[in-house]
Amino acid sequence: MSTLILFLPPARPGPATEYSYTLTADGHTALRHATAPAALLPEPTRPGGEVVAVVPARALSWQRVSLPPGLPLGAGQQTPRLRSVLEGLLEDRVLDDAAQLHFAIAPGAHAGSPVWVAVCDRAWLRENLQALEAAGRRVSRVVPEFAPGPTASGGPELCALGTPEEAYVVLTGQGPEQGVAVLPLTHMALTLARTGMPPAGASGAGGEENDALMVRAEPAVAALAERTLGQQGQRIALHTSTQRALDAARGDWDLAQFDLASTGRTRAVRKVGSAMSAALYAPQWRAARWGAGLLVVAHVVGLNAWAWQERQSLAAKQAGVRNALTQTFPQVQVVVDAPVQMERELALLRQAAGSVSARDLEPLLAAAGAALPNGRQPTGIEYTPGELRLRGVALEPDEEAALSARLQAAGYRARLDDGSLLLRAEGAP
Missing domain, CATH: 3.30.420.380 (Nucleotidyltransferase; domain 5)
Incomplete structure (x- = not known):
């Protein structure tokens, strides 16, 4: 953001x-x-x-x-x-x-x-x-x-701000409570700021505290701050308003x-x-971002490898089905839809042998006759391969549920459609 x-x-x-x-x-x-x-x-x-x-x-x-x-x-x-x-x-x-x-x-x-x-x-x-x-x-x-609180250096800090005509300093990390004070940029003000600070060590030597004091200044007053603190050997670090804005916002x-x-x-x-x-x-999160990126790349590569293996497995299964079709029925030269073509060839074999399948008229009529309640006779019969329609059959809801259960056990599906009973083999489309 x-x-x-x-x-x-x-x-x-x-x-x-x-x-x-x-x-x-x-x-x-x-x-x-x-x-x-x-x-x-x-x-x-x-x-x-x-x-x-x-x-x-x-x-x-x-x-x-x-x-x-x-x-x-x-x-x-x-x-x-x-x-x-x-x-x-x-x-x-x-x-x-x-x-x-x-x-x-x-x-x-x-x-x-x-x-x-x-x-x-x-x-x-x-x-x-x-x-x-x-x-x-x-x-x-x-x-x-x-703001009050610990400073970046861990000790008191001074920041010179303003213009050469109206310069001032901000003292942060002041005293044991680490407060903030605004003072004129004068030698006396800086001396008062130093003497008001607690000693840096047990010895209480003033030189130790002077060494611990960090001083920064805006470019406009850097020369003035250098002259004011020159007698005390202070080094002035430039600190722009942009840097202060970023520090304050964080x-x-x-x-x-x-x-x-x-x-x-x-x-x-x-x-x-x-x-x-x-x-x-943020720079401190750079390593985490690299780690997350590498993790995403690893997942993408892994998913692609897994998808490639699945495609290879599916292609092998499809090739096996096609080989089974062409080896069982050598007359099939072009394989378009192996399951449908194999079912068609099996139907031709049954027809040539005189046998019937569950999709033929006789098995469909037999299944319907066994499942219909006593006394229910259709008024018309329509047959298409794999489907039988019995017209004029009316059933009560409980009779319809019982009929569906009996036909499903025999491998058929049934439903009432506009006063007709539609019967199909389970494998029929």
Whole structure:
């Protein structure tokens, strides 16, 4: 399943608002990336593709709260009661009115233990989603640009973003709770970020922690980040917005919760589609795809070999029947339908010897006379080879069943047809 990943703009959307987007087929490699208005955004390249909206780091606030025990937190249990609890817990921690904010709880959160809650402006997020839906790009998931939790390096990481005039850094994996913080790109901010981290080892040496800190930067601010961190010998790795979009879309978060949540069916379809896309296109499934392909090829080859053996066996049997016909009746020069020709030759032999077969008139009349109830006499008799029709025979349902049973035991089939009894030998067509 292909995915269109786009960054939501920091301001509320308008007619000229443009979205930075990345189009991917497997979630790991970008097919295309550019900037376009909502109406000109590309569609996912495969049926069932999804649109993922990324919330910028500076548009989110991360709060750590402990929810009361016994409070349901499932995907289908984001009730007004849960939102009221979150508003009460976060009312003193946020600057805006809690009723005007949107909340999203970390995936896999459990009541009674600390959980991360993402907070952003509700009207801003809703208007962006509505603008995209009006343009025919209905958003399936809303993910954060950076989320709390373990980092790829296993330690704290810094990512420098923005423009040279307004540069900032995002600190991930911060502290024992592995939180997210947004700071100005200044030497003092980086120093505060380092001193706020727990020691890397038992010795608590600052040099060990400096070595453990990974720093990445967008190309636009890479030189500024290099100058800012140059005195500390930090190596800066380039990290584009396309790479951040792909990393964010692969995360487990979905900020579309409470009044913005998708239905259970939509979530299930999205999950199945993502799993199928990963199985078909993700690099980590390449070995499994090769194995499945080899298995299919082996089955196809085996089925063809089995079919060839069956054809050979059938051809041998047909050749045996033809040989039996030509050896038993040498006068037959051309074999068209061996069973029919053999039956015809046998009939000629019986006729020449003066014997009768079950398809002749006398055996048919004898079988009918033995099976008919007493006193039932036909008014007319018609005979064709292998078939006898007795007109004027009327039978009750129980008499018809008994007649059929007696004739079947003698090797004949019988049925009533428009006031007539039709009698045939079992082998007759």
